[in-house]
Amino acid sequence: MLNNITIGQYFPANSVIHRADPRVKILLTVAVIVILFLASGFVALGICAAFCILLILLTKIPVKMYLKNLKAIWAVLLLTAALNVFYITGEGDPLFKWKFISIYTEGIERAVFIAVRIFLLIIISSALTYTTSPTELTDAIERLLSPLKLIGLGGAVHVFAMMMSIALRFIPTLIEETDKIMSAQKARGAEMDSGNLIKRIKAMLPIMIPLLFSSVRRAYDLAEAMECRCYNGGAGKTKMKQLHLSFRDFALVFGVIILLASVILLRIFPIVLF
Amino acid sequence: MDNIIELKKVVFDYTDENDLPVSVLDEISLSIERGSFTAVLGHNGSGKSTMAKLLNGLNKPSSGTVTVNGMDTADEKHEFEVRKTVGLVFQNPDNQIVASIVEEDVAFGPENLGVEPKEIRNRVDEALKSVGMYEYRTHAPFKLSGGQKQRIAIAGILAMQPECIVLDEPTAMLDPRGRSEVIETIQRLNREKGMTIVLITHYMDEAALADRVVVMDGGKVILDGTPMDVFGHVTELKSVGLDVPQPTELVTLLKADGVDIDTDVLDVDQCVEVLVKALHLEEK
Ligand SMILES: Nc1ncnc2c1ncn2[C@@H]1O[C@H](COP(=O)(O)OP(=O)(O)O)[C@@H](O)[C@H]1O
Ligand SMILES: [Mg+2]
Numbered sequence: 001m002l003n004n005i006t007i008g009q010y011f012p013a014n015s016v017i018h019r020a021d022p023r024v025k026i027l028l029t030v031a032v033i034v035i036l037f038l039a040s041g042f043v044a045l046g047i048c049a050a051f052c053i054l055l056i057l058l059t060k061i062p063v064k065m066y067l068k069n070l071k072a073i074w075a076v077l078l079l080t081a082a083l084n085v086f087y088i089t090g091e092g093d094p095l096f097k098w099k100f101i102s103i104y105t106e107g108i109e110r111a112v113f114i115a116v117r118i119f120l121l122i123i124i125s126s127a128l129t130y131t132t133s134p135t136e137l138t139d140a141i142e143r144l145l146s147p148l149k150l151i152g153l154g155g156a157v158h159v160f161a162m163m164m165s166i167a168l169r170f171i172p173t174l175i176e177e178t179d180k181i182m183s184a185q186k187a188r189g190a191e192m193d194s195g196n197l198i199k200r201i202k203a204m205l206p207i208m209i210p211l212l213f214s215s216v217r218r219a220y221d222l223a224e225a226m227e228c229r230c231y232n233g234g235a236g237k238t239k240m241k242q243l244h245l246s247f248r249d250f251a252l253v254f255g256v257i258i259l260l261a262s263v264i265l266l267r268i269f270p271i272v273l274f
Numbered sequence: 275m276d277n278i279i280e281l282k283k284v285v286f287d288y289t290d291e292n293d294l295p296v297s298v299l300d301e302i303s304l305s306i307e308r309g310s311f312t313a314v315l316g317h318n319g320s321g322k323s324t325m326a327k328l329l330n331g332l333n334k335p336s337s338g339t340v341t342v343n344g345m346d347t348a349d350e351k352h353e354f355e356v357r358k359t360v361g362l363v364f365q366n367p368d369n370q371i372v373a374s375i376v377e378e379d380v381a382f383g384p385e386n387l388g389v390e391p392k393e394i395r396n397r398v399d400e401a402l403k404s405v406g407m408y409e410y411r412t413h414a415p416f417k418l419s420g421g422q423k424q425r426i427a428i429a430g431i432l433a434m435q436p437e438c439i440v441l442d443e444p445t446a447m448l449d450p451r452g453r454s455e456v457i458e459t460i461q462r463l464n465r466e467k468g469m470t471i472v473l474i475t476h477y478m479d480e481a482a483l484a485d486r487v488v489v490m491d492g493g494k495v496i497l498d499g500t501p502m503d504v505f506g507h508v509t510e511l512k513s514v515g516l517d518v519p520q521p522t523e524l525v526t527l528l529k530a531d532g533v534d535i536d537t538d539v540l541d542v543d544q545c546v547e548v549l550v551k552a553l554h555l556e557e558k
Contacts, residue, residue, distance in 0.1 A: 010374060010375075010414065012375070012412050012413065012414070133373075133374055133375045133378065134373070134374045135373045135374060135375060135378045165373070165374070166372065168374060169371070169372065169373060169374045172414075172416040173368055173416055176416070217369075218366075218368070218369045221364060221366060221369035221370065222369050222370065222372070224327075224332060224364070225362075225364060225369065225370035225372070225427075226372060226382075227332060227357070228330060228332065228357055228361065228362040228431075229357075229361075229372075229382055229383040229386060229430060229431070229434065230354050230357050230358060230383060230386040230387050230434065231382075231386050232354070232386065236388040237385050237386055237388065238384075238385050238388050238389060238390065238391060238394065239385060239391060240377075240378070240381035240384075240385060240391055240394040240395055240398065241378075241391075242391050
């Protein structure tokens, strides 16, 4: 059951996007997220969707991996869509009226718009983590934050990046362990999938406590293993994989600039479909 | 004789909750010869892991000295040189892998040492090849088997180009197949690269592969010699909760019963051989 969680995972493959510079990927992901919020109207959103679809095809990762995330957030999507459908009032007559509920065309449009936008946000951020290994990701963050070294925060930046990469590294290990502990507790007759909320939370305790204990054990072991491999907090550390900007990075930046330009143009000169 | 590691009268204690010192190791003196393969046996709590961590300076002796290539491990200025020279591999493979990609994990040691990027690449490739995991270099370690993960942990140490590898029960959490993968790798490193190996284990068949077996009990070395010598001491080994390889035990018991038999036996083949010889003698 827990095996379905794919957020924050990395899928090795040999694609243009995998090989792109992680710094560029992070900055462009942030840029596309901003663009998604700038987009107004269905034409602009459609262009963003086309861009995202092209991008995920370029990653060579099966589309179903991206759709899996949809399963995880469908409740959020449904809730936001529903809120918009019921709360937005339009100018004309309502499409549907029953007691205090009235639904307008504008409400439906808005709901679809927001649902698509959230979905694209999820896709674009998954594309980043799917194609960038945690080490690359944190390495890039470390470098992007390197100006902070000038104000004496170099050590803090390194520690933050290291913590993130270890956290990401241990997500699958801890998920696997949680699964094991759950099976073990179920085998002892623990009921976890039934009862009211309080009962369920209580049922989580026999899982959380062993998990906490073993995590502390793991942290201790890992610290020793890191010491054995001469870790000393990042001073004088080199990197096997050097980061180089190449043609493909400029092509990606160019693509995002075009996207930004079209979204801004559409804000100034909107094309109304219906 | 050229020793890579020397322990002289090493005592290690820790303080318990009442601030009283509790002794774990009691005046251990031991030297590890360069290029040798030593196995350390002992039941749980006999101080094996504590000793392993003394060998690369992770633990500092309470009294006595540990030297690696002549460097005192208690001296902070040799800290990295000592850790680079004597690599330590632990029991749980999951808890010693730092990165999410095999090759990035193996690169961790040399990166910390500030090795040039190109040179790191060479070392990583070579280390992965020598443990037979080169094809998996871009995989995610958590999807691999225990034996494969443990070999990656060994590669991570190899990439620092150590002279000695100390392995603390590296096969304890593995299935039989993973065990033999790891043991074969260790033997190959010893034979082909002349790497000094200290293998802590509680499997007798693994200890039998070493040049030398050291048996610990209660923080002391109680037996030290070739596998043949050590496994001859059946009663001592039993008294500290250890077993002898079954073939060795069989011939020793026969000998004790007055059968004229050669007791220099470590595995089944040798056992069959001496039994056949003994039977021929009986007939005559
Ligand atoms: N820092 C410490 N704190 C508490 N107990 C310790 C400490 N170091 C060692 N010990 C104890 O010392 C004994 C020997 O441990 P260890 O070296 O792990 O043995 P082995 O590896 O042979 O099983 C154990 O009883 C352990 O609990
Ligand atoms: Mg131990």
